[in-house]
Amino acid sequence: MLAMAGDGTDAAFVDEVEPTVTISEYMDGIEAEELEADLVLGGDDGNECTYGAGYLKRQAVFSCLTCVPDGVAGVCTACCLACHDGHEVVELWTKRNFRCDCGNSKFGGHLCKLSPEKDPENPANSYNQNFKGSYCTCSRPYPDPEAKEQVEMIQCCICEDWFHEDHIGLDSLEKIPRDEEGEPLYEEFICHQCSPVCYFLKLYPDTIWASSKQSSASEAVTADSNGMEGGSSGHADTEKNENGAPVDRQSIENTSVEENCTKDIAASDKSILGDNSGGNCKIGVDINTTSADSEKTMPFFMSKGWRETLCKCGTCTNFYAQRGIAHLTDKEDSIEEYEKIAKQKREKKLEQQEGAEANFINSLNHVQKIEILSGINDMKNEFQSFMESFDPSKPVTSDDVKSIFENLARKKQRLS
Incomplete structure (x- = not known):
């Protein structure tokens, strides 16, 4: 890259000075990169194939297009390193309920170097277009070689596909919940293709939704609604927010986004929802009677701790299972929990390294x-x-x- 320089009479192109960093800055950068890698890989050292552990609730998965050009197979971190080094590999970040395919019938006789004894297929695995290196409704690769600038993408917590922000079915990008600095105010995202399956969420209080109109963490969220009380639905003729959720002024008045965590949601919802004790339904409505709005589908942006609010009575639990979204009530399924476990593994690993160094010195x-x-x-x-x-x-x-x-x-x- 060149920069323009001159003395007022003549101009010349000179090489741009390469930026310099201190040793401390360099080490901090290495530490940040290692932490990011651990968060993506879930703290997996990549030493052993995960096949023996069965269908893991969540793990990092890769697709090798060299071995399986049609992209209907996924491999774990260890197999990606040991069996597919130098291949055309697609990094898929994490997938739920997945078992390593490396070396099975999809690989045309090429056995896994780490765990060669495997069943021909893993029937419970789910594959989407990501395994072929395509993402979003536009089915483009990432990074996109034809794009002038790589646009940020967000992942749906239901289908696990990734979407460009201008392809998620909103009328305006300004509706995406962000703070004044452009940071996301939502914890999880449900794409407009999956939101009809989760239409029952509109029976819940407004506290489960991340507000797209919240421009500051200190700005109060206010709304006017009859809301739901006790075990009655109370959702007729109520004000809706942009996601269509019923708004209850009394339950959320003067509640900031920063306070909208799991405890706050549980506390504010307690007076609105049932307590779910003794198998009672929190929402007091037959969830099977809900139906999606066929005229318009919109993405949902969920606030922190929203999963903890979901009713777990028998009727609701069966409803989730029938529609393939039972994972929403599994705490270990969320990315937040996945990264929390990864951080714990990293801390334990660093403690072991420090212990090994201390033992060596003491010897x-x-x-x-x-x-x-x-x-x-x-x-x-x-x-x-x-x-x-x-x-x-x-x-x-x-x-x-x-x-x-x-x-x-x-x-x-x-x-x-």
């Missing part, structure tokens, strides 16, 4: 400990000397790093 005798500490101090001093004499406008090259260690080696030879 050394006094002389060996002094030698290691001296070596660390020498390296620190050498790096410090290098940084003090180095021109910060120039990039650090491999030759520079090599010279640092050569200097350390020469100093060690002189002292020995």
Whole structure:
């Protein structure tokens, strides 16, 4: 890339100075990348095929188009690394209730290197267009080679497809719940193709919906409605928000988005919904009598903790199962829980690494400990000397790093 420079009379193109970073900034960047990878992979080290664990509630999945060009197979992280290195692989982020296909009948006789004994197929696996490298209603790849700019995509928590924000059935992008800085105010998204299956959500209070009109976390959410009380539906002739949910002023008055967490939802809904004790239905309505609005389908944007509000009585539970959305009442299905578990695994792994390092140091005798500490101090001093004499406008090259260690080696030879 070139930048324009000049002295007022002449102009010339000069090479843009490569940006420089400190060692601390570099290490922070590495730490952030490792954390992001752990969140996507669920803390999976990628050492063992997950096939033996059966259909996992949620795991990172990859599709190898080299081995299965029609994209109807998925492999786990370990198999992606061990069996498909160098292949054309599509990263699918996470999929629910999935079992690794690597080496089964879909792979034309090529066995899995990590777990060769597998059933011919995994009948409970579900495959969508993502496995072929296509996304959204436009069925485009990501990244899109024909796009001038890669547009952000969001994932539906029902079908798990990814959608461009201007392809989700809204009249305006301004209706997507965001704060003043453009950050999402919703926890989960249900696409306009799946929202008819979840039409029963409109029987619930407004607290389960993320407001698209909330421009500030401190701005109060207000609405006017008769709402639902106790076990009655009370949804006739009530005001609806943009998702069509009944709004109850008394239950949500002066409630900010930041306070709209799981506890707040449970507290504000308690006076509106039934308590679900003794198998009673929270909404007090036969959920099977609800029907979708056939004239217009819209995406749903759900607030934090909305799943905890869902009724789990027998009637509602059967309704979810019949429509293939029983996972909504499974806490371990959500991305939030998946990432929480990943963070716990990462913390445990870091603790084990620190413990291993401490055990190694403790296993050394006094002389060996002094030698290691001296070596660390020498390296620190050498790096410090290098940084003090180095021109910060120039990039650090491999030759520079090599010279640092050569200097350390020469100093060690002189002292020995």
